[in-house]
Amino acid sequence: MISLGILDRSSPVPLHEQLAHGLRAAVLSGRVAAGEAVPSTRALAADVGVARGTVVAAYEILAGEGYLLTRPGGTTVVADVVPRAATRPAEAPAAAAPRPATLDLRPGRPGTTGLADAAWRSAWRRASAIDPDDDVDEASGSRALRAEIARHLGRTRGLDVSPGDVIVTAGTSDALLLSLLALPDGGDRRRLRVGVEDPGYPRVRMILRRLGIDAVPVPVRLGAGLDLDALESRSGLAAIVVTPNHHYPLGSRLDAEDRARLLAWAARENVVVIEDDYDSEFPHGRAPLPPLHLLDPARVVLVGSLSKVLTPALRCGWTVATGVVGERLRAARDDLDLPVSLVQQQALARYLADGALARHTARRRREYRHRRRLLLEAFGAVPGVELAATDGGLHAVALLPGREADSERAVVDALATRGITVAALSEYAVGGEEPSPGGARAEIVPAGIVFGYAHPSTVQLWDAVGELIAVLAAHARPGA
Numbered sequence: 001m002i003s004l005g006i007l008d009r010s011s012p013v014p015l016h017e018q019l020a021h022g023l024r025a026a027v028l029s030g031r032v033a034a035g036e037a038v039p040s041t042r043a044l045a046a047d048v049g050v051a052r053g054t055v056v057a058a059y060e061i062l063a064g065e066g067y068l069l070t071r072p073g074g075t076t077v078v079a080d081v082v083p084r085a086a087t088r089p090a091e092a093p094a095a096a097a098p099r100p101a102t103l104d105l106r107p108g109r110p111g112t113t114g115l116a117d118a119a120w121r122s123a124w125r126r127a128s129a130i131d132p133d134d135d136v137d138e139a140s141g142s143r144a145l146r147a148e149i150a151r152h153l154g155r156t157r158g159l160d161v162s163p164g165d166v167i168v169t170a171g172t173s174d175a176l177l178l179s180l181l182a183l184p185d186g187g188d189r190r191r192l193r194v195g196v197e198d199p200g201y202p203r204v205r206m207i208l209r210r211l212g213i214d215a216v217p218v219p220v221r222l223g224a225g226l227d228l229d230a231l232e233s234r235s236g237l238a239a240i241v242v243t244p245n246h247h248y249p250l251g252s253r254l255d256a257e258d259r260a261r262l263l264a265w266a267a268r269e270n271v272v273v274i275e276d277d278y279d280s281e282f283p284h285g286r287a288p289l290p291p292l293h294l295l296d297p298a299r300v301v302l303v304g305s306l307s308k309v310l311t312p313a314l315r316c317g318w319t320v321a322t323g324v325v326g327e328r329l330r331a332a333r334d335d336l337d338l339p340v341s342l343v344q345q346q347a348l349a350r351y352l353a354d355g356a357l358a359r360h361t362a363r364r365r366r367e368y369r370h371r372r373r374l375l376l377e378a379f380g381a382v383p384g385v386e387l388a389a390t391d392g393g394l395h396a397v398a399l400l401p402g403r404e405a406d407s408e409r410a411v412v413d414a415l416a417t418r419g420i421t422v423a424a425l426s427e428y429a430v431g432g433e434e435p436s437p438g439g440a441r442a443e444i445v446p447a448g449i450v451f452g453y454a455h456p457s458t459v460q461l462w463d464a465v466g467e468l469i470a471v472l473a474a475h476a477r478p479g480a
Helices: 015-029 039-048 052-065 116-127 143-159 171-181 202-209 228-231 254-269 325-334 342-353 356-379 405-417 456-476
Strands: 068-070 076-080 165-171 193-199 214-221 239-242 272-276 300-305 317-320 387-389 393-400 447-451
Touching: 015 272, 039 052, 039 342, 052 068, 052 076, 116 272, 116 342, 116 356, 143 165, 143 317, 143 342, 165 171, 165 325, 171 202, 171 239, 171 272, 171 300, 171 317, 193 202, 214 228, 228 254, 254 272, 272 342, 272 447, 342 356, 356 387, 356 393, 405 447, 405 456
Parallel strands: 193 214, 193 239, 239 272, 272 300
Antiparallel strands: 068 076, 165 317, 300 317, 387 393, 393 447
């Protein structure tokens, strides 16, 4: 029996989180050693007088944080996370300070520890146990996977999607490329102009540049989303790429009224809306609004992927489009052919059909919400630093006082010397913005850093948070 402290059943903190806290403390204090097996969920539930599901949820949190490891045979053991003190002879000469190990906190990567569980292995085993198809029947993708994606979007996003409207892609970048290639260009692609969020996803601008399409920046306002006044002043756009549920990276979102206004503008101007619904699976503290595609399926191309839920290494995503836009997308996919292995698609179709993706997402959602709460508590005591983009997703933005690029670069460089890699918020801004109405320049992107909190173990993250706070607090002080 491991001493986990007393459970306070009158506390607003859920019992599974109290259990996780108690076992985490036991590990960090050394009362439970690395490699030691923890009690089975049934045994611990009986010992502390809670439901087995409560213990399962606590173990899931700790496994996601990196404190517990599941080994073949079902045994769960304590991970080796407590650093041991190094010893050396007293007479040995002092060694040079080791270069700190690099912890990459740049955004975009989910936690992958524990992904290859029994359900994952079963799906891939079954997919690889049958003879592969002799060729690709449909460039749009496996019928089984498209049907499961349609069902997944119906359950999670409230969409009534036909599998025939789904096209399987090699992740978000391929989906965006396909959507842009499907735009009517009148025979001259160089005349195309596409609106992009500023700040926004740099990959969109890279793809546009490769295609020779002009990127037209539209400002995103912190806390308010896309600047629709600025958007309505732009003319001649063939499309606009938006992340309305959780603007990347600032975390703002368009409310219902602004969504209706955006779509009304797109209808007047005959503009295709490409909606990147990249992390709606992880709302924190607020319900996600319905996708734009639900409001205008004939004009909106919905782009999604498994990158934030599972891993970007899968390179598997989709587009959903109907009507003339959908026909152009399918024609472009036919020309380029299917870029995702059918064996992988069969495995993923089984994984979704078994309900494994839904269970995995629920576990990750609990874990990320726990980490978000820890971040908010830690940064709440740092004067002069505001934490943004925390209402959803896998990353946060630490905003610095003022807009000085020098202070932003100083913070990024100071963290790099401590072995922590983050992104400067200015890296997401579009260079050379168009003038806004009246000749004034569009809103300047605030100074800050962008960092992800999903990928590292909680032990690694918490060490890094201490360094982040120390550096940010130093640079936020007047005169720093």
